[in-house]
Amino acid sequence: MLDVNFEDNFGIIHCSHQTKEIVMSSLTLINEISGNQVILSPIKTTGTIRNIKNVKDLMLNKK
């Protein structure tokens, strides 16, 4: 986990391209944390951290 922001509801996860699908499916199957219902939904996949940070900035500016 590289970054997490509970106020704006996002986080950045770093993994290898071979494990991307496994990470995504494990996040998909989580529907409860400590009794609270949650959805962990993938928004964007990129190849570099710099790129995803740009996307994050763009999304936050949109809000």
Added chain:
Amino acid sequence: MPYFESRLKVNSNDFEDIEQKLDFCKNLGIKYLILEFENGVKNIKPELMDKISSFSEFKIYYRTTFKPKNLDDLRNKLKQYINVSNIIAVESTDKEVQIQAARDSRVDLISFSDENVIKTLTPGIISLTKQNNSFIEFSLGLLMTKSKVIQSRVLRSLYRALQLSMQLNANFIISGNVDNFYNLRHPRALISVSHTLLSIPLLTAKKAFSDNVLALINRVKMRQDKNYYELGVKLIGRGDIQ
């Protein structure tokens, strides 16, 4: 590539529920939806359709799912819905009903979304749907249950059915079909689940959420077209390009 949520159940008498579900889909980034009215499509008011179509960020299609008790029930329901321009799906544990539905060109989709129904999938049904260019539906909503026992049982049944479908080159689509808001997921996330847990090749999984759903919608459009006879045969009028 448009990824579809091919089965989102909504209550036609409760617009707030529909609005809430569509808002949820918007937040998750789901843009292509196939809605199923839980209480049937026959008594849907045009105003409701207008209200739903005002959500301009979505591309929305509609479906009707029959759960006939026997063959006569299936025939009656198909007769009643002959002019409906929705996707017609049939879901039944009865083998005779499944065979009849797979043979009938008015039926677009044979649904195997329920745990008890998945087990009844046979190569014969797959072969008939292929001949008729109709589709088979599986749902991943069953995997979102809290009970690990049920989850592993469903996973086994789904795995077997999907492997059989792939082996026989069936036309199949995969839908979410969840009851609870919090179990709703973006189709891309469901593709990952299909790939990792159900051993479906990534491209095949993507097809089941995208290309095959588009082909299903196309089939419905063709069914409504009076000039269309069967796959590849269409009466072309003077001046028509296609």
